[in-house]
Amino acid sequence: MxxxxxxxxxxxxxxxxxxxxxxxxxxxxxxxxxxxxxxxxxxxxxxxxxxxxxxxxxxxxxxxxxxxxxxxxxxxxxxxxxxxxxxxxxxxxxxxxxxxxxxxxxxxxxxxxxxxxxxxxxxxxxxxxxxxxxxxxxxxxxxxxxxxxxxxxxxxxxxxxxxxxxxxxxxxxxxxxxxxxxxxxxxxLADGEFEPVQPDTNTADFLFIGELRTLKGPDLFIDALAGAGRMGGPPPTAVMVGDGGERDQLVRQAEAAGIGAQIRFLPPMQARAAFRLARTVVIPSRAEALPYIVLEALAAGRPVIVSRVGGIPEIVGDHSAALVQPDAQALARKMAAVLGDPAAHAAALPNPGQIRQRFxxxxxxxxxxxxxxxxxxx
Structure with missing residues (x-):
């Protein structure tokens, strides 16, 4: 003190x-x-x-x-x-x-x-x-x-x-x-949050974590996952972690898009536990100030795809390859690109040491x- x-x-x-x-x-x-x-x-x-x-x-x-x-x-x-x-x-x-x-x-x-x-x-x-x-x-x-x-x-x-x-x-x-x-x-972030998190074996391709409401873009995530699947290659898989009044509607949206079997809906959990469930974290928000989930994912060494909204560019850099407009088609193209070359995408992101210096x-x-x-x- x-x-x-x-x-x-x-x-x-x-x-x-x-x-x-x-x-x-x-x-x-x-x-x-x-x-x-x-x-x-x-x-x-x-x-x-x-x-x-x-x-x-x-x-x-x-x-x-x-x-x-x-x-x-x-x-x-x-x-x-x-x-x-x-x-x-x-x-x-x-x-x-x-x-x-x-x-x-x-x-x-x-x-x-x-x-x-x-x-x-x-x-x-x-x-x-x-x-x-x-x-x-x-x-x-x-x-x-x-x-x-x-x-x-x-x-x-x-x-x-x-x-x-x-x-x-x-x-x-x-x-x-x-x-x-x-x-x-x-x-x-706290010092312990800069410890790396490794994904489990047989993890999903993408993770959405947050409140299941329109502002956070879970509907964009579902439409983008379906769109990425139509761009060739094996059908991408996802985990959606969170709760909210739109959960049932989102489950129906996934079923209607024909990708219900590709998405697991899970209740809220600690972010670092959720990071083990997928290889890339997607934050498709329509609006943000400075979201913790972006900081947490990068501090844990997890690759991200993020909306170009709010203060997110202040975290990843204004010209970051991780940035995408909060639009389902643009997000689908970015997800497909990451699936095609995940190592190149991860290498272009800020590392945990860079995040620690500022946050x-x-x-x-x-x-x-x-x-x-x-x-x-x-």
Whole structure:
């Protein structure tokens, strides 16, 4: 721990799934190790058995507790109830830092932090968008409303923390240049995640791992797998790891495309365990900020095919052979090319050492801690 005082830090986010949940777990581990007291507030209804296990593993680390409150995805009347409940929870936790992640977490944390400041408490209010509301189109009514809310909330914000240059630039183009202090801090991985993972024998050709929802492109993955199979050679095989409301629809899509027997659908599991199931990891997302799964795969020495969206080019390089447009036909061509020469594709990717230099948990946590103390000292 540094020679600075121990902080009381509370992280608030909606859904304990995916990249935001991973990010918060990493921060909890690093901040507890640094001697800080940490608490977490998140949605009470999101997540399955896998996520419940991860939440349970956090409880003993959280000196300020783990509190789950109903938080709906869409804007609605339930937000008012959630705001009242989160404010009461935050007040009891007595934080020095309220750090909201994602649109809903960011609103609840900053509103409550501002009310605590009105009552004389010194609370620093932090917000990390993680993509979230920035995925909306500024021409759409929902986008216009959300971006106005984002602009208004800057008056209740001490720091905005962006996880990629793409996210920062998107915020500027859709919301405007931040009128509060902001910083760019990349996501990071732990030392153990740079240990190589070797695929099992008789593995599948391709792996999809993530939430089974449109934003992550699982439908593109299925159509591309079918398309790659029509380009010659043995029918490619795949494993899809994850869960979500679109799972049954995706199973039917695979059957309708005539490739149901070529895909195994498996429940959520740790990424490094999933990496053993296939030779190449495919991330066909339609939108991202800076996805952990790309970092994890490359750190483990696994080849990837990734969408040219969000901050992904900041990880692999803007001219990387791994990049492809989130389009089923383009993805199919890339998958067929990788099947034709997997060694050449793997050799063109960043190696684990290059990933470690830019994306470590230690660097991420230290930079964020510096921002916490800077905000408290202003």
């Amino acid at each position: 540094s020679d600075r005082r121990s902080l009381r830090i509370v992280h608030c986010f909606r859904a304990p799934v995916g990249g935001i949940f991973r990010h918060v777990r990493d921060l909890v581990d690093a901040q507890v190790k640094a001697g800080h007291q940490v608490g977490v507030v998140c949605d009470a209804s999101t997540g399955g058995d896998f996520e419940e296990t991860l939440l349970a593993s956090m409880r003993d680390k959280l000196a300020l507790g783990l509190k789950r409150i109903a938080m709906q995805r869409q804007i609605g009347p339930g937000d008012l109830i959630a705001a009242v409940r989160t404010r009461s929870t935050f007040k009891a936790m007595q934080p020095d830092i309220l750090h909201g992640h994602g649109a809903k977490g960011g609103i609840y944390a900053r509103l409550s932090g501002s009310l605590l400041r009105l009552s004389g408490k010194r609370v620093a209010r932090f917000y990390s968008p993680h993509g979230g509301s920035l995925h909306y189109a500024p021409s759409a009514m929902a986008g216009r409303v959300i971006f106005r809310i984002e602009r208004f909330m800057e008056g209740m914000t001490d720091r905005i923390i962006f996880v990629s240059a793409f996210e920062r630039d998107t915020y500027i183009s859709k919301v405007g240049a931040p009128r509060c202090t902001s910083a760019l801090i990349y996501n990071g 470590s948990i230690g660097g991420m946590a230290t930079r964020l801690e510096n921002e916490y103390f800077a905000a408290l000292n202003e």
